[in-house]
Amino acid sequence: MSTHAAKPARTRFAPSPTGRTHLGGGRTALYDFLVARQTGGQFILRIEDTDRKRYSPDSERELFESLRWLGLQWDEGPEVGGPHAPYHQSQRKDIYLEHAHLLVEMGHAYFCFCSLERLERIRQEQQRRKEPPRYDGTCRRLDPDEAARRVAAGERHVIRFKMPQEGSTTGVDRLRGEITVENRNLDDYIIVKSDGWALYHLAAMVDDHLMEITHVIRGSEWLPTFPLHVHIIRAFGWEEPDWVHLSIFLKPSGKGKMSKRDTADLMKDGFSIYLTDLRDLGYLPEAVVNWTALMGWSYDDRTEFFSMPELIEKFSLDRLNPSPAAINFSKLDHFNGLHIRKLPAPDLAARLRPFFEKAGYHKIDEDKLLKVTPLVQPRIVTLEDALVMGGFFFEEEVYPNLVDLVGDNMTPADSAAALRRAEQILTGLPELRRESSEEAFRALAEELDLSAGQLFGILRVAVTGKTVSPPLFESMGVIGKDTVVRRIRNAIDLLENYAA
């Protein structure tokens, strides 16, 4: 695909807004987007909301938000319009109905008047006899003129696709090659419900054709009905798109698909399969894109770090892997760290700001944030980690634990004495810069017969309130001399009050 200039592709992401947008959808949309961008074609978003009972406006909002967060802006679809509008299937009911009637006229479909109850009876009977559950074909044998009269008379009916009963059907999947199914294993699927709404099988094929879709990239859960879709397209005499059935995602253990329970467990570990959760958890869209792109696709035997432009250039449907993939969140952490470190500091600072603000650190000074950013940058894996790693920079006071203030193999009195000397040195310093302060404090350690680790450890706790922090002297420089001195005095008080 990338080897020779392909003709512009028209791809579509066609989700059903009945739940939250997750990794699987994100990856499908990403591949759609990449193929469109790579070939100079269009990425279309189509909302499959023909099931009015399951439709949820919240889901749709979250869908748009998720795709945009990932950087997958659609060229045609809701909110942006396009030459094939409307892009909500709920607004295209008549189009599907017309096409269904066309199929009936051509003899590829028929009206069915069987009741739900009768269908249920047949199903149970078949189950009892261990037969595959299928429509028994009663209405298929009806005289078409009579069926038409009953429809005209207002009798409740559905429209079924007339599947050939002999032979087999072969479709070609881009990653698996030919997929052949015996026609007798296929059912006379309902394509229009009794309320007049088309089902996916019809609606999607009609829209894909009308919208001139060249590549249907979708989940492999569609593989079993793939031959049906091929049949519908052939019945109309349309050209088939390229079919790409993506592998599914397994839970991290590799044992089965993600369940509700798994999702809840995941959140406890600070992970989620939902895109907006990942955003709120402090993951970068760049990292999520890079990570999911590699779940089922590879470039070569060593390159793994990709930006969106690089993916657009290098992505290829020919290098997709058909086997199911377990989700590996520790690899997401890895990619997030990588992308965080790659970011220019001002960019990272801008992304960090909302996390600090949400945590209650208001009036964050831009200059200070810009200084803090490179200090936390190599030390965080998510944006949210910056709160723990660098919160003390924006805190008025810090509250160290007494035990942490006492150095290794030292008494509280020793620590207090060391801090007193540190305070003297600090106040004597004309300004607080890393080079000068580090030199002075190294000398102090020697004077007190302490290791650098001992002294710096005490200072770190006094100044940052924590045992783990960015490098001490750089940190002190950002915090400022007055605040550093005040915090050291507080630590001395703490130690001496304990002694008393």
Added chain:
RNA sequence: GCCCCCAUCGUCUAGGGGACCAGGACGUGGCCCUUUCAAGGCCAAGACCGGGGUUCGAAUCCCCGUGGGGGCACCA
């Protein structure tokens, strides 16, 4: 039960008849660097599901098992 898909380190993967005592990445362990924590560098352990075939030669092709996954709605 029936149908379909899949099968290389714990995980994501490279490999597509000889270049493979199987390469990379995450994770894990160790070392170096180092004021803590990271980052970074180096090293280590770790896999071709089983059985048949085809072939001079199989991780690679074929068949059968087995295992895993998906689907069997007037959902998508």
